[in-house]
Structures are given as C-alpha cells and as structure tokens.
Amino acid sequence: MLLCAVALTACEKNAVQDITGSLPGSRIKFFNFGVNTPAVNFYANDSKITAITSATGVEAVTGVSSGGVGSGGFYSAIEPGAYTFAGKITADMDKNLVVSRATATLADGKAYSYYISGIYNMTAKTAEAFVLEDAFVDTLDYTVAYVRFVNAISNASPMTLYARNPTTGVELPVGGAVAYKAGGAFTALPGAVYDLNTRVAGSTTNVITRTAVSFSAGKVYTIGARGDITVVSTTLATRPQLDNTANR
Numbered sequence: 406m407l408l409c410a411v412a413l414t415a416c417e418k419n420a421v422q423d424i425t426g427s428l429p430g431s432r433i434k435f436f437n438f439g440v441n442t443p444a445v446n447f448y449a450n451d452s453k454i455t456a457i458t459s460a461t462g463v464e465a466v467t468g469v470s471s472g473g474v475g476s477g478g479f480y481s482a483i484e485p486g487a488y489t490f491a492g493k494i495t496a497d498m499d500k501n502l503v504v505s506r507a508t509a510t511l512a513d514g515k516a517y518s519y520y521i522s523g524i525y526n527m528t529a530k531t532a533e534a535f536v537l538e539d540a541f542v543d544t545l546d547y548t549v550a551y552v553r554f555v556n557a558i559s560n561a562s563p564m565t566l567y568a569r570n571p572t573t574g575v576e577l578p579v580g581g582a583v584a585y586k587a588g589g590a591f592t593a594l595p596g597a598v599y600d601l602n603t604r605v606a607g608s609t610t611n612v613i614t615r616t617a618v619s620f621s622a623g624k625v626y627t628i629g630a631r632g633d634i635t636v637v638s639t640t641l642a643t644r645p646q647l648d649n650t651a652n653r
Contacts, residue, residue, distance in 0.1 A: 430513035435475035438557040438631035439532035444468035445492035468495035505534035523559030550620035555588040564603040596622030
C-alpha cells in the first residue's frame with residue numbers, strides 16, 4: 406500500500422518534480438558540413454542526440470541538412486567518456502544508414518564539435534568526419550569577441566582567416582594557417598562588423614569571402630569553412646562558404 410501511495414503521489418498533476426540533479430559534464434555541437442551529404446540525425450554510440458521535432462508522433466524524415474548545424478546551433482549535454490559519433494540518414498530511403506563516424510573521448514567540463522566534412526561519396530554513401538575540442542580561453546575578456554577558424558573543406562590547402570573592419574580598413578589574422586580537419590585557437594578581436602577572407606600561405610588572393618559578419622564583445626564564435634574549393638560559382642550550394650556559429 407505504501408508503494409502504491411508513492412506511485413500515485415508521483416503521478417498527480419500537481420506533484421513536485423525533483424529537478425535538482427546535476428547536468429552531464431561534457432557538451433557537444435554537431436555540424437553537417439559534407440558537400441551533398443543527405444540530411445542526418447546525430448548519434449553518440451546508440452543514443453540519438455539530434456532530431457527534427459515531429460507533430461505527428463512519427464519520427465520526421467527530415468534532419469540536419471548539408472550546411473546545417475544540429476539543435477539550432479546549441480550544445481547537447483552528454484556524460485564524459487569514450488564515444489563513437491555518427492550521422493545517420495533520416496530519409497525513408499537508406500533510413501538510419503551511417504554516412505560518417507568519428508571516435509572521441511570527452512572530458513568532464515569541456516566542449517566539443519563534431520563535423521561531417523569533405524565531399525559525400527554517392528556510390529559508397531559515406532562522408533568523412535572529425536571531432537575538435539572547443540578550447541575556450543580560461544578567462545573571458547568581455548570587452549572583446551573571441552573567434553576561431555575551422556577547415557572542413559577536404560580539397561582546400563591550409564588557409565588563414567582574416568577579419569577586415571570595413572570602416573577602419575584594419576585587417577587582422579584570426580590565428581594561423583589551418584589545415585583540413587583542424588581548428589585554430591580562439592583569437593580576441595574588437596567587437597565590430599567584419600568582412601572575412603581566407604588566404605593560403607604566401608598569397609594575397611582571397612579564397613573564400615563573406616561580408617558584414619558581426620562579432621559582439623563578450624561572445625565566442627567559430628567560423629567554419631565548408632564546400633568544394635573547385636566550385637567557382639557564387640550561387641551553387643556546393644561552393645566554398647564560411648559559416649558563423651556562436652559557441653557562447
């Protein structure tokens with residue numbers, strides 16, 4: 406009888422829920438930056454971490470499309486430990502087929518980003534992937550913004566990101582040259598609106614350009630390069646592009 410009373414109390418509409426438990430100690434963000442990669446849901450081992458909301462009670466066949474970021478760009482809380490992360494197709498055709506995998510061990514109190522990257526192999530139905538630690542500075546200076554550059558373009562040479570203030574004409578490098586599947590350090594920049602360019606070592610020619618990007622003081626950003634570096638069109642979705650996602 407006592408057990409029944411406890412169960413009934415827990416099910417009452419006005420019962421008080423205990424929400425004082427601690428959150429998992431690690432965080433991870435998911436990017437689908439593969440060229441022509443199908444829409445996917447992201448998994449940690451066998452647990453689904455991202456999905457599109459469905460109002461029908463049936464799992465949505467849409468997911469995070471190529472060029473998209475999971476969970477609206479927010480981090481997902483996850484227990485520290487070793488994981489195999491994967492992107493799995495959400496469409497009815499090839500549903501739950503794994504298109505990318507990467508393994509990583511997540512440490513307590515740290516943040517990470519998982520990237521599907523490179524160019525999707527339509528025959529093998531696979532893409533590449535990698536995981537980076539989002540190594541924030543220990544103490545934030547709230548008078549500046551912090552920006553880093555990640556290179557997810559498999560056929561691009563190592564590139565340096567430059568931020569140019571169009572008002573003052575001052576251009577600053579955002580860290581050094583970054584190779585494919587790598588990320589630079591978070592670099593302090595004055596809060597302002599910038600035109601962004603990437604260049605390879607020894608060249609003055611801009612490889613990828615994005616104008617009028619706002620960096621607010623006290624915030625942290627990742628600029629990710631995605632696409633096919635051989636595409637010269639200014640409108641194709643597969644062209645090289647710079648994505649701006651806030652980390653915090």
